[in-house]
Amino acid sequence: MRYSKFLAPSLRDNPADAEVVSHQLLLRAGFIRRVTSGVYDYLPMGLRVLRKIEAIIREEMNRTGAQELLMPMLQPAELWQQSGRWDKYGSELLRFKDRHAHESCLGPTHEEVICDLVKRELRSYKQLPMNLYQIQTKFRDEVRPRFGLMRGREFVMKDAYSFHADEDSLQEEYQTMFKTYQRIFTRLGLKFRPVEADTGSIGGSQSHEFHVLAESGEDLIAYCTHCDYAANVEKAVAKRDISVFDDAPSHHVDTPNITAVEDVATFLAIPEEQLIKTLLYHVVGGEYDGQVVAACLRGDDALQEIKLVRALAADEVMLASDTDLQAIHAVKGFVGPQDLTCKLLLDESLRDAKGMVVGANRVDQHITGFSVDCLDADFVDLREVRVNDGCCHCDEGHIEHARGIEVGQVFALGQQYTKPLDVLFQDANGKRAIATMGCYGIGVSRLIAAVIEQCHDEHGIVWPLALSPFQVTIITMGKSERVLENSKKLYQDLLNAGVEVLWDERKERPGVKFKDAELMGIPYHIVVGERGLDAGIVEIRRRAGEKHEIAITETVDSMLSMLEEKL
């Protein structure tokens, strides 16, 4: 490609509305342009990178025997009603009516459609296992799209769905996909970490997320300093000592206008961990739909809401309103677990807790010397793990936190979708059976951003060779016949040798060309100038690396062997 006609509009200044480095560089280097909130054009260079990532994913997926297909973006409401997600998915699902007033939506994910396809074609266990995948544009009407390609509303995703005759077969494929994802992210040159994950609105029994470690990541990961344990904080568990304090007799104490845990602890001269805080939540969905529940934790812990949602098998929970509080005889600021007329959940760390301090459900009073054994409550894991908590999986490590960008997730779904959507087959005994399912996603466009977050310097992007829009750029210095002719010949020879090359033949000064080549992150720069030609050489520079002077006659061969090395 000749640069002078190539649509790669670079910017000298960072656009004011770009916050994270990947967003800034993608805009500045001319890879993407915003169309509307969370929706982008991929310019030719951006598309080249996207295609390279897709190619690697395809290669690795195909290796495992998965088959590529393509499903529609538009989906009928009926399928979503059948799976039960039409009502559950929320406003992230963009719904609309077509001209015949038929309820439809844009696909945020494709479990429904794939099940509908497979149920019509699946007959025998002999067809299983089967893994079908696509690389396709998804639409999710995100509450807050941000950070460019990191969290868009429209984005490119690889989604795979596997079908099995039994759970063992699913587990096998789950492991295959797990390893395949590790291969893919390794080939993409990423520092990443697989972590245990909550199954979220997709559901299922088991899930791992793959996180690219980066400061700008939106997720918080908890990991052990000693063993392999790592989990999203939504899911992470850690050791906690049991709270037993002096079992003094229980009595009420006055705590005038003192409500916050910190203040109560100071006022009573006790550690925060001797308090039990009681949080009241309004539940949506599940057995406790519409009710208020109480969740108790040690004073120094924070509630992980996702865990509460899971414990209640609810769709969501919201902090209770003042009217909710009155309904169950709770007193704002002095809520305690005693005498509440609602479902009560206590964090595991409070099992057998004694000598605690709780709200008295009376204005300006707390109770000291409180034991939880007088409560009718369920004990579940509700707390968010903290740095320095002990690891549950080994006795030596402790928990640390890291930020991550979620670029992939694998789910063992079981029969969550195959059952309501009737994905049936005839098993080896001739009996009708329900298929077992797994699903596996990779955020392809998000990967572009994730790679840049890890691969950049003060001059711009530093693409791994496998992802760069071009492998090589020829920078022609000056505009004499001699440099132009030599550059042109080199350009054509490289093209003939199958190298992806961008020839910068613009009538720009050298500095401008160097800056642009660095900004867009092309791995190899070949500098053709008068000075070098006098000596019969060109200069090959590694982006953010070393320089070599090569005889002009050997440039193509040298270039090819350098490209070979890095593959």
Add this chain to the structure above:
RNA sequence: CGGGGCGUAGCGCAGCCUGGUAGCGCAUCUGGUUUGGGACCAGAGGGUCAGGUGUUCGAAUCACCUCGCCCCGACCA
């Protein structure tokens, strides 16, 4: 949806408080001089000042409404 900020030329910004009909840098175009790290000189083009309503002799500027964008939170495979 709650809190905060912003909207003036392709990009980055000034002007607004104190109303008088729009400006700077970069980019673009023309001519010239330059040419191994974002050149210089001269000239030119490009803006319904997000949109609407109101106040006023007069609105980018004041008031109200609407829309859009960004950040924090809530939310989220």
